[in-house]
Amino acid sequence: MKKKAVPSMVKDQQLVKKRREQMVKGAVRLFIEKGFHRTTTREIAKESGFSIGTLYEYIGSKEDVLYLVCDAIYEEVRGQLDQQIDTKAVGINRLKSAIATYFRVIDHLQDEVLVMYQEAKSLPEEALMYVLEKEVEMTEMFETIIREYVEEYEIDVSDDKIKLMSHNILVQGHMWTFRRWAIRKLYTLEEYTKLQSEHLLAPILSVSKK
Template sequence: MKKREVHASVKDERLIQKRRDQMINGAVRLFIEKGFHRTTTREIARAAGFSIGTLYEYIRTKEDVLYLVCDRIYDQVRERLEQILNTKPQTTLEDLKQAIANFFRVIDEMQDEVLVMYQEVKSLPKDALPYVLHKELEMVDVFKQMLERCVDSGEISMSERQIKLHSHNIYVQGQMWAFRRWELRKLYTLEEYIELQMEFLIESAKGVKEPAKECIYCETRNVSAN
């Protein structure tokens, strides 16, 4: 899917990236504190360390800033995940565990950004939302590919439908460390959370079999008959 273009009047690409990084860092703090809608572009400019006039040389709307925040988060997380996937022709169960643990640690490092994304993605303009959601599915697909490779190697047994659901489970459980942090951090350290989630996400996948539809039908019929 084509990347959404954010217009800038400045032509120096390195300067554009530098200024936008400053914007993103300042905006994340403000969005966490006040929310997207209550934050003004003037406040974003001040938090970034330059004037409102300079801000508008690099973006056109406040929604552009939110889009840049979401885009950077997805890029950074996906880049780290693909470092494992692309360097090995085959994925072992240990590789998958390492990828999940690294994903959770990235979420921990970027918890403020992830929380902004989780809370404010609905505020993206209509032309940006499909692109951002597609990038999320691309990250889910990284785990899907890893699971498929583990199935191919015989280390786990899952159907294609189960693989798809499990890849979403991995992604959501990682994000949960950020958006449920107000409670989870009272109960677990990050490493404890990773260990417990690993038992749920990996150990439960070994040798799992999808229930046959005939059996479900039979059980339903027997219950009805009784």
């Protein structure tokens, strides 16, 4: 699915990129504090460092800002994963490395991730479908890593289980953010990652590893 076209009166794409990055940072701070619906575009403009008139040169509506926030968060998560996953790791260690990397990225972007999941429902249908498609892509990334391991070691695991494992990895990463008020009283990130990895990979951990 193609990105939603966000209207801009400015033709300089480098400037558009810069200003929208400022908007995203400003909007995230406000959405965390007040929520999407209670935040005004005037407040977003002020928090971003420019006037309301300038804001509307780069977007068409407040919903456009929310879409840019959601898109930027997914791009940041995916970019950091691509950079940090240990491609030299093999066997079960590659899977554990991917999970640990994902959890670290979510920890680093916890406020942004929380805002995205709380407020994405306010997006127009076209933009929401795009954001949900990005979620599917994230799930498929883990699905690919699991499937490669399963095929390499000839493990008898159904396709349904592989898909469910992939979804569960994403959900447990999110839980570190959504239930941080309780989880972080019990575990460090490293402890949480170790326990969740054992749980998430249980369907294949009993098989001979390399």
